[in-house]
Amino acid sequence: MRRTRNKRAASSGAALFASAVLTFGTFAEAEPLPAEAIRSSIDEHVMEAIALYREFLSLPNDAQYPDDISALVEWLETEFGERGFETRRIETAGNPALYAGRLTDPELPTVLVYLQADGQPVDRNAWNQADPFLAVLKERDADGNWVEIPWQRLEQGIDPDWRIFARSASDSKGPMTQFMTAIELLDSHGFVAAYNLKVLIDTEEEMGSPNLAAAIGSNRELLAADMLLIFDGPPHASNDPTVSFGARGIATVTLTTWGPKVAQHSGHYGNFVPNPVFRLSRLLASMKDEDGVVQIDGFYDGIELTDDVRAILAAVPDDEAAILAGMGIAEPETVGESLQEALQYPSLNVRGISAAWVGSEARTIIPPTATAEIDIRLVAESDPERLIGLVREHIESQGYHVVDRPPTDAERTEHARIATMTFEISYGAFRSDFDAPPGRMARAGMRHLFGEEPILIRSMGGSIPIAPIIDALGIPAATVPTVNIDNNQHSPNENLRLGNFVEGIAILMSVLSQTPE
Numbered sequence: 001m002r003r004t005r006n007k008r009a010a011s012s013g014a015a016l017f018a019s020a021v022l023t024f025g026t027f028a029e030a031e032p033l034p035a036e037a038i039r040s041s042i043d044e045h046v047m048e049a050i051a052l053y054r055e056f057l058s059l060p061n062d063a064q065y066p067d068d069i070s071a072l073v074e075w076l077e078t079e080f081g082e083r084g085f086e087t088r089r090i091e092t093a094g095n096p097a098l099y100a101g102r103l104t105d106p107e108l109p110t111v112l113v114y115l116q117a118d119g120q121p122v123d124r125n126a127w128n129q130a131d132p133f134l135a136v137l138k139e140r141d142a143d144g145n146w147v148e149i150p151w152q153r154l155e156q157g158i159d160p161d162w163r164i165f166a167r168s169a170s171d172s173k174g175p176m177t178q179f180m181t182a183i184e185l186l187d188s189h190g191f192v193a194a195y196n197l198k199v200l201i202d203t204e205e206e207m208g209s210p211n212l213a214a215a216i217g218s219n220r221e222l223l224a225a226d227m228l229l230i231f232d233g234p235p236h237a238s239n240d241p242t243v244s245f246g247a248r249g250i251a252t253v254t255l256t257t258w259g260p261k262v263a264q265h266s267g268h269y270g271n272f273v274p275n276p277v278f279r280l281s282r283l284l285a286s287m288k289d290e291d292g293v294v295q296i297d298g299f300y301d302g303i304e305l306t307d308d309v310r311a312i313l314a315a316v317p318d319d320e321a322a323i324l325a326g327m328g329i330a331e332p333e334t335v336g337e338s339l340q341e342a343l344q345y346p347s348l349n350v351r352g353i354s355a356a357w358v359g360s361e362a363r364t365i366i367p368p369t370a371t372a373e374i375d376i377r378l379v380a381e382s383d384p385e386r387l388i389g390l391v392r393e394h395i396e397s398q399g400y401h402v403v404d405r406p407p408t409d410a411e412r413t414e415h416a417r418i419a420t421m422t423f424e425i426s427y428g429a430f431r432s433d434f435d436a437p438p439g440r441m442a443r444a445g446m447r448h449l450f451g452e453e454p455i456l457i458r459s460m461g462g463s464i465p466i467a468p469i470i471d472a473l474g475i476p477a478a479t480v481p482t483v484n485i486d487n488n489q490h491s492p493n494e495n496l497r498l499g500n501f502v503e504g505i506a507i508l509m510s511v512l513s514q515t516p517e
Contacts, residue, residue, distance in 0.1 A: 032513040033191055035449050038506050041185045046502060047154065050164075052079075053177040053501070057135040057166040061173075063118040063204045069095040072117055076100075076201060083183050085199065090219055092211035098201040099222060109437075109516045110196040112225035112475070114466065115176050116205040116232060119168035126492035128165075135166035138495075146493075160499025169496040170487035172205075175231040175504065178482055182508035194515045198225055202465065208250070208426035209465035216472040227438040227516065228469060228477035231508060233462065234485035236455045238317055239500070241507065243442045244479040246431030246459035248343070249378035249467055251388060255395070256371045256420040257283065258407060263356065263365040273366050277355045279417065280370040284350060286398055287391075292333025294348050296394045302381040303345055305336075312434075312458055313340035343461040346387060347377040377463065380431040388423050395419050428467040431459050436476035437516050445480075445511030482507055 042049070059075055060068040076098055077087045085100035098117070103110075122132045129136045129148070137153065138146040139162050146163070153162075168174075179199075186193075200216075200223060202209055216223060235242035259276035260269075288294055305313070318339050324332060336342035351374065356367035376391075378384050395402050401415035404422050411418060432439065434456055446454040466477055482504030483489075484497040 032448050033186065033189055033509060035510065037189065038449065038509045041189065042502055042505050045185060046158065049177065049181040049505060050154065052181065053164070053173070054135045056173050056177055057169065058133055060133050061117060061119045061168055062121050063095055063207045064121065066095055069118065069203050073098050073203065076117065079180060083180060090215050092215045094211045095203040097203055097212065097215055100199040100201070101197065103196045105196065108195050110198060110225040111516060112198045112200060112223060112228045113179065114228060114230045114469065115179060115199060115201045116172040117176065117201050118203045118206050119171065120206050120490045122167050123492060128493055132167040135164050135169070138163050138165055158498055160497065162498045163495040164498065165493055165495045167494055169494050170483040171489035171494065172232050174483050174496045174501060178501065178504040178508050179231055181505050182512055186509055186513060191513055193512070198223060205465060212465050213468035213472070216468055220472060223473060225473060225475055228475050229438050229442065230464065230466060230477060230479040231482060232464060232479060233460065233481040234483050234487060235481040236316065236457065237323060237485050239484060241446045241450050241454040242457060242481055243439065243446060243454050244457035244460045244481065245434060245439055246380065247429065247464050247466060247479070248459060248461060249384065249426070249428035250463040251376045251378060251384045251423060251425040253374040253376065253388070253391060253421060253423045254371065255374060256369050258418045259366055259368050261368060263367055266364045266366050269366060275366050276370040277367060280372055283395065283398055283419070284372055287348060287394065293335055296390050298390050299387065300345055303379065305341060305344060309458070312456065313338065316340050316455060316457060343459055344379060346379050346382045349375050351375050377461065378429045379459065380429045382429065384425045384428060392421060395421060427465045430467040430470050430477060432476035432478060438476055438478035440517050441514045442478045442480050442511055444514045445507065448514070449506055449510040480507060480511055
């Protein structure tokens with residue numbers, strides 16, 4: 001279906017598209033497309049947008065498989081080329097990133113857009129469909145369960161609460177499809193943008209973008225811009241229009257405590273041989289108090305929430321009671337006085353623990369090791385190297401000899417308590433002003449479409465690899481989220497609500513039709 005549409009566009013729509021490209025960015029002012037025209041245009045072309053989306057979803061995109069990423073990049077080169085972009089692969093030590101540009105006038109401002117093409121790995125057995133890369137359409141039955149329905153139902157009309165289930169449906173092929181569709185529909189209206197447009201497509205985001213910083217550093221001229229817009233992620237929990245201006249960075253720590261060289265019979269040696277699980281448990285418990293406040297000296301240093309900042313945070317309409325009830329939790333941690341305040345501080349989270357066996361495989365042994373995987377969410381005021389150092393110093397203060405490898409026999413006999421600690425800093429945090437150019441452009445687009453100011457989020461709790469772009473190019477950024485918050489991203493049965501898919505196209509059309517200030 002998608003290829004048929006492309007062939008038709010190449011013939012009947014070529015003249016209109018060529019005209020749009022030739023005049024793209026030739027005026028100092030661009031009149032935004034009326035909201036009514038945006039919505040009617042989407043209504044007319046929504047089936048084609050869904051067909052494009054389904055085709056995109058069918059392409060495996062786990063960054064651990066370079067051949068799949070190569071095929072994905074080739075598909076993107078074709079799709080962006082058909083929309084008037086000049087594309088170029090940015091080679092890295094891993095998978096290539098992709099650059100796409102529509103440049104017409106060096107005197108005009110340049111908008112850089114960040115998009116993500118790769119996705120999380122899949123456990124096919126955990127998905128309620130035959131193949132996570134073959135999208136299915138579902139609706140809720142009377143019992144609230146998601147049941148598959150035929151795609152032909154769309155021809156009778158779209159229910160905004162139907163959902164499309166597939167890997168990367170929301171994170172982040174949905175926003176990428178919304179962007180490609182928005183560009184195509186703006187072109188079909190002969191819209192003339194008052195800026196040059198560049199796009200950076202990351203193919204290793206779910207791996208922590210390990211090669212992105214070096215790639216940007218080597219391509220500063222290619223990626224040079226005045227501002228950055230990020231089309232990714234879900235909006236506020238209310239599902240209302242949202243613009244966010246920052247995100248926390250992330251670092252990870254692997255912490256292992258050591259017991260006997262091999263597992264020992266707990267009957268023979270219980271009460272005599274130390275169990276590394278108890279040691280790890282006490283070590284982790286020493287890092288946070290009962291209220292969830294990190295007890296590592298200096299961990300929160302540098303964060304100051306002024307009255308103005310607190311007012312901004314308080315304006316976010318969080319229903320904290322509903323959030324907690326939905327999770328089955330009675331009380332929150334008390335790092336901040338609210339959810340939004342809590343997100344302004346670095347966090348320390350145990351994301352997994354492993355030691356010996358459980359369930360039907362449990363056995364009466366003293367395990368040789370206990371390992372905790374920890375993630376640290378970074379904020380703009382945090383120096384990641386410093387925080388990692390504070391964690392290490394805290395472990396040492398608990399009487400541990402800390403190494404970055406398995407201990408030697410000599411170390412085992414010399415030190416009563418040994419911990420192996422390794423770490424990785426993926427990327428830092430970023431935060432831009434609400435009134436910086438990308439924030440003004442995003443907010444203007446939201447007001448144009450909805451008639452009111454969107455919810456403004458100072459900093460998202462999650463992490464996206466934007467800090468390397470901002471650091472290398474020296475530009476401000478804003479994020480425009482366009483997918484439903486309950487989308488199961490990173491989990492089995494990831495999905496995108498059709499109402500959000502359609503609304504996201506409208507949002508991007510409105511934002512992209514604004515004039516940067």
